[in-house]
Amino acid sequence: MIESPALRPEAVEAVPPPEPAIPAGQLFAIRWLVYLSLFALALGGLYGLFQALQRLGMNVYPSLPIAGEYYQGLTIHGVMLALVFTFAFSNGLLSLTTIRGFERPLASTLLAQLAFWSILLGVVLASVPILAGNATVLFTFYPPLQAHPLFYLGLVLAVLSTWLTSLNQLLTLRAWRRDHPGERIPLMAFTSIVTYVMWDIASVGVAIEVVVLLLPWSLGLVPNTDPELARTLFWFTGHPIVYFWLLPAYVSWYTMIPRQVGGRTFSDPLTRLVFLLFLLLSIPVGLHHQFTESAVAPSMKAYQGLLTFGVFFPSIVTAFSVMASLEGAGRARGGEGLLGWIPRLPWSDPSVAAQLLAMLVFMLGGVTGLINSSYTVNLLVHNTAFIPGHFHLTVGTAVALSVIGIAYWLVPYLSGHRLWGRQLALVQAWLWAIGVLLFARGQIAGGLTSMPRRTAMATATYLDLVPSWGFDNVLTGLGGVIMVVSGVLFFLVVLGTLCGWAGRGTTELPAAASEVRPGVWPVVDRLGGWTVATLVLIALSYGPVFLSLLPPSLNSPGFRVW
Numbered sequence: 001m002i003e004s005p006a007l008r009p010e011a012v013e014a015v016p017p018p019e020p021a022i023p024a025g026q027l028f029a030i031r032w033l034v035y036l037s038l039f040a041l042a043l044g045g046l047y048g049l050f051q052a053l054q055r056l057g058m059n060v061y062p063s064l065p066i067a068g069e070y071y072q073g074l075t076i077h078g079v080m081l082a083l084v085f086t087f088a089f090s091n092g093l094l095s096l097t098t099i100r101g102f103e104r105p106l107a108s109t110l111l112a113q114l115a116f117w118s119i120l121l122g123v124v125l126a127s128v129p130i131l132a133g134n135a136t137v138l139f140t141f142y143p144p145l146q147a148h149p150l151f152y153l154g155l156v157l158a159v160l161s162t163w164l165t166s167l168n169q170l171l172t173l174r175a176w177r178r179d180h181p182g183e184r185i186p187l188m189a190f191t192s193i194v195t196y197v198m199w200d201i202a203s204v205g206v207a208i209e210v211v212v213l214l215l216p217w218s219l220g221l222v223p224n225t226d227p228e229l230a231r232t233l234f235w236f237t238g239h240p241i242v243y244f245w246l247l248p249a250y251v252s253w254y255t256m257i258p259r260q261v262g263g264r265t266f267s268d269p270l271t272r273l274v275f276l277l278f279l280l281l282s283i284p285v286g287l288h289h290q291f292t293e294s295a296v297a298p299s300m301k302a303y304q305g306l307l308t309f310g311v312f313f314p315s316i317v318t319a320f321s322v323m324a325s326l327e328g329a330g331r332a333r334g335g336e337g338l339l340g341w342i343p344r345l346p347w348s349d350p351s352v353a354a355q356l357l358a359m360l361v362f363m364l365g366g367v368t369g370l371i372n373s374s375y376t377v378n379l380l381v382h383n384t385a386f387i388p389g390h391f392h393l394t395v396g397t398a399v400a401l402s403v404i405g406i407a408y409w410l411v412p413y414l415s416g417h418r419l420w421g422r423q424l425a426l427v428q429a430w431l432w433a434i435g436v437l438l439f440a441r442g443q444i445a446g447g448l449t450s451m452p453r454r455t456a457m458a459t460a461t462y463l464d465l466v467p468s469w470g471f472d473n474v475l476t477g478l479g480g481v482i483m484v485v486s487g488v489l490f491f492l493v494v495l496g497t498l499c500g501w502a503g504r505g506t507t508e509l510p511a512a513a514s515e516v517r518p519g520v521w522p523v524v525d526r527l528g529g530w531t532v533a534t535l536v537l538i539a540l541s542y543g544p545v546f547l548s549l550l551p552p553s554l555n556s557p558g559f560r561v562w
């Protein structure tokens with residue numbers, strides 16, 4: 001057995017420091033960011049139902065009063081879930097964890113409020129053209145598909161909201177440092193801040209794409225655009241965005257779940273190193289989404305493919321170290337033998353159960369990611385249903401089910417009400433995990449036999465070409481419907497909690513203790529140095545790619561294919 005502080009039985013006695021009082025204006029912003037994200041989850045999930053029914057041969061789109069077309073529905077699904085749900089939740093949760101980590105309020109209430117209002121305005125602005133059928137461009141909005149300018153403006157405001165959140169974190173860090181010279185940044189704040197520093201750098205790609213290329217083009221100020229340059233800028237952001245979605249879940253798995261299961265974070269410095277590796281390696285790998293694009297040099301694609309194997313590593317470390325922390329807690333609760341600690345974990349706590357299931361499903365998400373990133377194997381799965389199979393295991397479950405699990409303490413925490421419907425919440429978590437496994441089985445098998453992604457399969461004229469597709473679609477549709485049922489249960493629990501059906505009560509923000517050993521690995525404290533190294537690696541990895549695409553070949557007008 002591993003000898004570690006996290007595995008010692010007395011670890012359960014660790015008591016975290018008291019929670020700081022949060023100014024009302026900051027609490028308002030955090031609360032409404034979280035509620036906005038849950039609203040986006042509900043709306044995006046609703047369109048997930050129509051897609052799942054599509055797979056089962058039921059085309060309900062024509063009978064919908066609004067957004068009654070497959071691609072319009074898919075745009076709502078993707079934009080709401082991949083962009084709004086994730087951004088708003090990260091902004092809310094990681095503001096709160098910054099406060100909790102530093103044990104002091106955020107430096108600026110105004111910035112916290114602006115972060116909320118800007119994403120809200122962004123969502124409203126982007127929704128108008130989407131609902132009116134003028135921005136059916138999916139969540140990747142690849143040119144030459146051209147959306148209404150309001151769609152791009154909405155995106156700008158959503159990204160701005162994340163930058164404001166990051167700025168507030170950094171100002172809080174500066175203020176904390178002044179009062180605590182020479183001290184190591186508390187782990188919860190450290191992981192939250194590194195997540196945002198990574199995203200600040202990553203989001204520059206899509207910011208340039210939208211502000212310099214797409215917005216002026218959709219406004220009619222320039223007639224043509226450069227689709228290849230735009231796609232490359234998009235994927236500069238588009239890969240690291242998946243870690244911007246994932247890392248809030250990791251913050252919970254590393255710094256909160258150990259407390260919830262009665263243990264400790266396995267290793268403080270190792271956790272820091274994991275987040276720093278995400279900072280370093282998340283961005284210079286975006287070309288693994290462009291393996292099939294002939295405008296990019298094969299050597300650069302192969303090189304970034306190799307770096308992708310590198311960014312796999314911090315997740316492997318996470319798998320082992322989070323598991324070690326869980327094992328320690330399970331053993332402290334009397335679990336024996338090789339696997340006897342697993343049933344001893346508090347599976348009856350819906351917040352824990354949801355996140356443990358999210359982790360288990362993420363193992364398969366990781367496996368499929370490795371398949372995607374293998375240059376030659378990618379040619380088999382690219383643009384097939386395999387890819388949505390992969391990302392419903394990752395963002396659709398590792399992230400979404402973790403967020404749901406977090407919400408089971410966060411909504412009570414923010415509302416001052418006790419969690420209503422614990423049993424329902426438990427059923428919800430299991431249904432989601434079962435649903436996504438069926439869903440992904442259908443998509444992955446379909447993808448391996450060349451079923452295209454982003455296609456209304458039930459009405460495709462070539463559906464009978466591959467006999468196994470019928471069964472694959474049934475699994476996908478059934479799994480999707482089960483996930484929606486699970487989502488409905490989740491919102492019932494949230495509603496019951498918000499309405500106070502279980503009465504008032506205070507909830508703890510679970511903050512795990514960890515063995516902080518000052519002076520261990522001082523290299524993990526050099527945030528500035530790691531940021532510089534990140535910029536250098538990006539310059540080496542993307543410099544030649546962008547140089548080869550410049551000056552832009554502005555050769556394509558906008559298309560409206562819907």
Ligand code: HAS
Pocket residue numbers: 140242243245246288289308311312315316318319320322323326342356359360362363365366367368369370372373374378381382383387390391394395396399
């Ligand atoms: Fe991905 C495409 C490669 C992770 C999301 N990915 C996508 C797309 C999305 C997405 C949305 O290389 C489609 C974009 C589009 O529309 O075109 N992905 C990877 C790799 C990883 C990976 C190598 N992806 C993610 C995550 C996502 C996400 C995370 C969202 C949050 N992905 C690709 C590639 C493509 C791609 C190619 C392009 C494909 C194409 O051709 O278009 C890795 O980061 C995965 C690492 C994960 C692991 C798993 C670790 C497991 C853990 C759990 C441990 C369990 C415990 C439980 C502790 C190594 C940490 C114990 C509990 C008990 C109870 C015992």
Ligand code: CU
Pocket residue numbers: 238239240242286288289
């Ligand atoms: Cu990627």
